[in-house]
Amino acid sequence: MKIVKALLAAGAILALTLLPTRAVTPDDTLVMASQIDDVITLDPAEVFEFSAAEMVGNSYERLIGYDLDDVSDIFGVVAESWEVSEDGKTLTFTVRQGKTFASGNELTAEDVVFSLQRALKLDLSPAFILTQFGFTADNVEEKIVQTGDYEFTFEMDQAYAPTFVLYCLTSTVASVVDKDLVLEHEVDGDLGHEWLKRNHAGSGPFAIRQWRPNEAVVMERNEHYEPEVPLARVIYQHVPESSTQRLMLEQGDIDIARDLGPEELQALEQLDGIKIQSGVKGGLYYLGLNQKNEYLSKPEVRQALKYLVDYDAIADTIMEGLAEVHQSFLPTGLLGSVEDTPFSLDVERAKELLAEAGLAEGFSITMDTRNTSDITGMGEAIQQTFAQAGIDLQLIPGDGAQTLTKYRAREHDIYIGRWGPDYQDPHTNADTFAANPDNSDDAAAKPLAWRNAWDIPELTKKTQSAILETNTEERARVYEGLQREVMDRGPFVIMFQEIEVMAMQDNVNNFIIGPSFDSNEFGEASKD
């Protein structure tokens, strides 16, 4: 009996600790559950990860911005105006007056010039977006020069298409950092890099106050930002599991759940007080067909495989609102994007093409498949449709880093991947899908065309000439031509464009899901 009593007592103690804790987030605080373990740095000169890019996008400003509903509409943010020189090689920017960093320091041309020079001198992963214009760590001090308190010049090595230059300046690497604040924390000439990895020195609507890796990122209103920011605080809480995110949203512990699967979204859609918001992003899902493989190097086989994917069924049943069919390498919204979808599941046509290639009996091949539910689901669906034409597709599941390592070494047969633009200009994708300057194993540049061993000297020239086309309409036509060529004979089965979907409390207003991963904006968001 003593035991039973002891057990009862223990139970009672335990029960006492179970307190009702139905929480509501404060009115001036937006709490998001999100998978933020991809954040490895917060320095805009280094940031290239989805979550960190969004944080930088909302806490720093760039020279140029674009309309989130119509990417073709470019306007100045930190830049008030700009002029292009007669030879087309130099841009002179006038910096907008009256902008203030979160530190209280005024933003001037000195900060802008420092920021661009800093990104080039540090030469970290995203710096290539700026080196495309002929800048190097050594020449940048002569090429990007302050000419007044609110004026500076930007001298390139060639007369690049102005749209190309301006779109590159909308990317996070071109964010303006607070020179005085950053240099206060400089150690051994690192331009404040070690410090800025974990801190903030921007002029955007929010200031990043705290980053606790794998736990949370806390952002607070920049009191100097104009117009006034409605929310006092935005918190990203790291919640790796999507089912957990759903429960927390239902309970009111968070305002927005960021990483929900189709099932969770369907369930939440039915609930009162919760709304679903979505936006088309630039990410593309595609199959990369390695041209080192004897079967895949045949043009008929590449064509046949494009007829062996049930695009609509995958979009409707596996992705369920998280992707739409898209078959060209430029996502909808980018200059010159081709919207045609010439391929659909056509097993008979695929069989004819395979017969033309002398493979009427089919063949066996492998596909490296990342072990996330979306990619695995797609892989299994493709396996079934390939089998209808006699192709035995073996899926090799693997972790993200593992499959990517193999892909980058060109050791795959087929790789099922996802590619997002680095900036909002068409060159970002053309340069990877339709250019391969050197197909040798030790090539310096290794774009997607190289990873799939697609040797295309002519197409590479066309791609490289498109960035010098100053007439925007003509430029768009060049990209249309490139997309159709890749669609027709390229080693890429481009299938879907990604849609970002989030579920939120219906009192959250003005949260904007932009077209790129750094353009989800909450500077005007509020709760009522």
Add this chain to the structure above:
Amino acid sequence: MSSVNSGYEGGGRTRALFSGLGAIGRVLSMVAITILGLLAVTFFISRVVPIDPVLAVVGDRAPPHVYERVREEMGLHLPVWQQFAIYVTNVLSGDLGTSVLTSRPVAQDIARYFPATLELATLGTLIGTVLGVPLGVLAAVRRGHFIDHLVRVVGLVGYSAPIFWLGLLGLLVFYANLGWVGGPGRLDISYEYMLTPVTGMVLVDAALTGDWAVFRNAISHIVLPASLLGYFSLAYISRMTRSFMLNELSQEYIITARVKGVSEQRIIWGHALRNALVPLITVIALSYAHLLEGSVLTETVFAWPGLGRYITNSLQNADMSAVLGGTLVIGVVFVAINILSDLLYRLFDPRTR
């Protein structure tokens, strides 16, 4: 790890002292060898897994010259044995390296994540032991009766149900439907910034500063994951207790005690359990160690920033300084728990003294 001291008879104090020092020396050298071996195996495994560690730093888009520069900065161009030698030298000088995923020194990461795990696992083991041992004893005493079957079923479910699924189910019932407990995470957002970390264990820190609102909130968050881990170890501990008890209850000294008229309660709790405790300590220690390093799934479901998830995440991105640092801590914990159970052995078993 156990070193039974029986090497001398009636010798002087000096001999005893030397023998004691020898035992400590033996233990220490074994600890050193164990940990070095552990590090070596982890290090070499990390170098043969087909994941490129540079990718975790520079991402997929970095130009080749940036990739090469970072590769050299990480020392990956050196021969593997040289990389290992550098690592061990650094560890010996107290430098565990920097995690590429968090941009923080690994030691600082561990100081943040280990207390979170320690808090959860300790509470889990406490729950498992406090409930598991009496249940196991009851099952043995009432062998074949209802309570015995019940314990067996409870144990079976704890053994076989995926902890991930049980966690989600627990959240659904106690957090979403009944609203009895706090949600995932260690504290409510509104309490997150009220606490200054001292030990890193929220419960302890809240108690130390006398902040009882935070303490209650922390309890409401930890109770579900800790009970889940507790249930998991309860399943194991109760089964083992039952079998140890059955073994003890069939011994002759029990019959002797009964013949002598000792009360049944005293026979069970005073004699049988006391003897069963010796092997049981090992079981509880192992279960504790397991919870300290193997709660990855629980930590994932409950968004608990613990060491298990840290190591797993680092491993998946080939962030080797972090993996090795974590392994080192787990290794030390295992050794410490082993030593502790050895000491407890001596306390409970006069034969080992």
